[in-house]
Amino acid sequence: MIRRDRVVPPLVALAAFLAGWQLLVLVGGYATFILPGPLVVGERFVVAWTDGTMAPHAITTLAEIGFGFIGGAPAGMLTGYVMARSRLVNRVLSPYLVAAQAVPILALAPLIALWFGSGLFAHSVIVALIVFFPVVISTLVAVHGVDRRLLEMARSYRVTRGQRLRMVELPAALPGILGGLRIGVTLAVVGAIVAEWTGGETGLGVLINLARYSFKIPLMFAALLTIALIGVALYSVVLLVERRYAIPAA
Amino acid sequence: MSAEPGRALSEPGPSTGDTSVPAIRLDGVRFGFHIDGRQTEVIGGLDLEIAPRSIVALVGPNGCGKSTLLRVIAGLLPARAGTVEVEGRPVTGPDSRVGLVFQEPRLLPWRSAFANVAFPLEVAGRDRVARERRVTDLLGLVGLRDWSRARPAELSGGMRQRVAIARALALEPAVLLLDEPFSALDSLTRERFNVELLRLWERIGATIVLVTHSIAEAVFLADRVLVLSPRPAQLVADVAVELSRPRRPGDLDAAAVTRTAAEIRAHLEGATDDAFAVAAGDVPAHAQPDQAIP
Numbered sequence: 001m002i003r004r005d006r007v008v009p010p011l012v013a014l015a016a017f018l019a020g021w022q023l024l025v026l027v028g029g030y031a032t033f034i035l036p037g038p039l040v041v042g043e044r045f046v047v048a049w050t051d052g053t054m055a056p057h058a059i060t061t062l063a064e065i066g067f068g069f070i071g072g073a074p075a076g077m078l079t080g081y082v083m084a085r086s087r088l089v090n091r092v093l094s095p096y097l098v099a100a101q102a103v104p105i106l107a108l109a110p111l112i113a114l115w116f117g118s119g120l121f122a123h124s125v126i127v128a129l130i131v132f133f134p135v136v137i138s139t140l141v142a143v144h145g146v147d148r149r150l151l152e153m154a155r156s157y158r159v160t161r162g163q164r165l166r167m168v169e170l171p172a173a174l175p176g177i178l179g180g181l182r183i184g185v186t187l188a189v190v191g192a193i194v195a196e197w198t199g200g201e202t203g204l205g206v207l208i209n210l211a212r213y214s215f216k217i218p219l220m221f222a223a224l225l226t227i228a229l230i231g232v233a234l235y236s237v238v239l240l241v242e243r244r245y246a247i248p249a250a
Numbered sequence: 251m252s253a254e255p256g257r258a259l260s261e262p263g264p265s266t267g268d269t270s271v272p273a274i275r276l277d278g279v280r281f282g283f284h285i286d287g288r289q290t291e292v293i294g295g296l297d298l299e300i301a302p303r304s305i306v307a308l309v310g311p312n313g314c315g316k317s318t319l320l321r322v323i324a325g326l327l328p329a330r331a332g333t334v335e336v337e338g339r340p341v342t343g344p345d346s347r348v349g350l351v352f353q354e355p356r357l358l359p360w361r362s363a364f365a366n367v368a369f370p371l372e373v374a375g376r377d378r379v380a381r382e383r384r385v386t387d388l389l390g391l392v393g394l395r396d397w398s399r400a401r402p403a404e405l406s407g408g409m410r411q412r413v414a415i416a417r418a419l420a421l422e423p424a425v426l427l428l429d430e431p432f433s434a435l436d437s438l439t440r441e442r443f444n445v446e447l448l449r450l451w452e453r454i455g456a457t458i459v460l461v462t463h464s465i466a467e468a469v470f471l472a473d474r475v476l477v478l479s480p481r482p483a484q485l486v487a488d489v490a491v492e493l494s495r496p497r498r499p500g501d502l503d504a505a506a507v508t509r510t511a512a513e514i515r516a517h518l519e520g521a522t523d524d525a526f527a528v529a530a531g532d533v534p535a536h537a538q539p540d541q542a543i544p
Contacts, residue, residue: 153356156326157370157421158344167372171360 036218044218045225053207053219058226060202063120064192065185065234068127073184076132077177080139081165090140101133105191109198118199123192130191131184138180142173175246182238189231271338273425273457274300274323278332280482281315281322292318294482295332300474302337302424305451305458307468309518310478310486316461317353319483320427323459324350337424346374349418349456350427354434355410357402363389363413364398370420388416391450408432408439419454428460441499444471448497465511465518470497475510477517487517 018038024030025037032040048054083090109126116122146169154168196205204223211220281293292315300306308316321327323334325341325348334341336348357366367388371381389395392412402410411431418426428447432440444467451458462468468475469491477487491510493502 149352149354149356150358152326153352154369154373156324156344156350157373158346159373163373167369168358171358 033215033217036221040218041221041225045222048219048222054222054226057202057204057207057223058230060120060200060206061189061192061196061204061227062230064123064127064195064203065188065230067120067124068191069131069185069188071124072128072131072188073135073181075128076135076180076184077139079132080136080177080180081143081169083136084140084143097133097136105130106194109194112195113198123195123200123203126195127188127191130187130194134183134187135177135180138183139173139177142176142180143169145176146172175242178238178242178246182235182242185234185238186231189227189234193227271302272299272335273302273304273337274298274459275335275338276323276332277335279319279322279329279334280331281318281327282330282482291482293322293329294484296483296485298476298485300457300459302457303455304473305460305471307472307475308459308461308478309463309465309468309475309514310483311480311518312463314478314480315483316478317429319478320350320429320459320461323425324348324427326350346370346421347423348425348427349421349423351411351414351418351429351431353430355402355407355414357410357413357417359402362399362401363394363405363409366402366413367416367420369417374421384420385416388419389413391419391453392416393446408435408443411435411443415450419456424456426454426456426458428458430461430463433463440467445499447471448495452496465514466507468514469493469507469510470499470502475514477514487514489514489517 021038025035028035036044045054079093083093105126108129112122112126112129116125150168150172151164154164159167192203193205193208196203197209200206204227207223208220211217211223276296276298279293279296279298280291282289282291284290296319308319310316318327322329323336323341325334325343325345336345339347341348357363358369361369364385367385368381371384376384385398386395389398392415394409394412394416397405397409402413405413411434415426415428415431432443435443447458448471458471460471462471465475472491475487475489475491476485477489478484479486489510491506493506493510
């Protein structure tokens with residue numbers, strides 16, 4: 001069975017990882033507030049989700065990721081497209097874009113908090129900023145890479161600018177753009193947690209801080225696990241979209 | 251005459267072409283590129299008239315500007331001087347009266363054969379029903395009705411080029427321009443495709459201008475073979491092919507074929523020698539002393 005071949009190895013690896021982790025805790029004799037074992041973390045994870053501790057924080061973080069992505073990704077695509085098609089815009093924007101990217105989001109986050117506070121909006125802005133750059137670059141490269149011969153073919157049928165974008169450039173650049181979205185969606189999770197560390201009432205980043213200060217290390221691990229699962233889930237969604245819509249150029 | 255909506259009445263279908271007006275008329279057409287800030291002349295003053303529903307082959311040395319000339323006729327490149335007219339009206343940009351088939355199929359890889367042929371119709375804003383009828387007809391015309399759902403990656407090179415031809419015919423152009431359309435195919439397939447092309451031409455009745463490197467192909471297909479000089483391209487010879495139609499590979503008048511081919515080759519050899527001189531960068535191309543400009 002092909003399906004079993006694809007499922008079994010990752011499961012074996014996961015089991016080995018968990019067993020190693022548990023062994024490390026047992027042999028090392030680490031206290032639960034230093035390194036809790038997988039069983040303890042698993043139990044805390046289930047409890048935190050069933051007693052209503054985790055859900056509000058997870059929902060806040062997901063909302064920040066969602067709004068930030070919806071804001072940042074289309075803006076990035078638009079900017080990348082315009083930069084790809086206008087040498088002037090490219091020359092003007094490139095230095096600023098690179099400079100902005102060179103400044104770590106961690107350093108920028110307090111400034112955003114100063115300007116926009118520490119609510120959902122401010123956090124979404126940080127997510128949008130961190131998503132923006134990889135999407136701009138991947139769109140720029142992908143649109144640049146669209147086969148010029150296809151564009152000439154389209155021109156011979158008198159396509160309008162909008163038709164060219166919709167019928168040729170977008171589908172041709174889609175695999176590249178989706179690659180940028182894949183990077184962007186994992187960065188969005190990072191952005192949301194960093195944003196929450198600068199302040200806020202709820203969110204998985206906030207929960208991590210709360211747990212750390214009260215030495216509830218298993219809860220901290222449970223929050224980390226939730227973050228990791230969110231990242232994997234979002235990445236898989238983009239991957240599914242990619243498989244469904246992106247047909248690589250022959 | 252089709253009754254498709256959106257088709258202007260002033261746009262005569264290929265089957266109703268007025269024989270008194272040339273299908274294509276070039277008047278003093280010049281074209282040049284800027285290369286490293288220098289103006290390089292590619293087409294150096296061409297006058298030409300091509301009769302409706304005829305087939306004309308362009309032959310000439312590599313890089314002499316044959317493909318460029320097709321693009322100027324198709325309105326993809328603007329002539330620096332002179333005018334291009336199709337059916338008596340000037341070409342000022344990409345034009346639906348002209349269908350261009352490139353050297354490569356240039357199909358959209360994410361679209362099926364059907365959707366690729368439908369592309370010009372979608373761009374022109376034809377409604378779905380009209381598109382489906384037209385595309386089905388066209389795929390039948392090029393013998394690919396059973397492959398309408400296949401993606402370009404699933405088709406052979408020859409099939410892809412047939413899809414490209416069907417696409418070029420979608421808007422019922424009066425003129426079909428073919429830029430070495432079968433050059434990527436093996437010689438046996440190519441021979442078969444040339445026969446198919448003639449059959450297609452008999453059914454659609456469009457004027458065809460094709461670029462080829464094969465003298466045999468030019469003689470087999472064309473009514474007239476135009477020999478071009480190296481850059482800047484000028485007309486070296488205009489050779490009429492006196493072979494009756496319909497033509498089949500088996501029953502051509504061998505003597506006439508040989509005579510015509512020899513004549514073309516003689517003109518071409520003179521032109522090719524010049525190509526070496528031009529490549530060396532010292533002698534400007536000139537017309538042959540025995541040139542036969544009509």
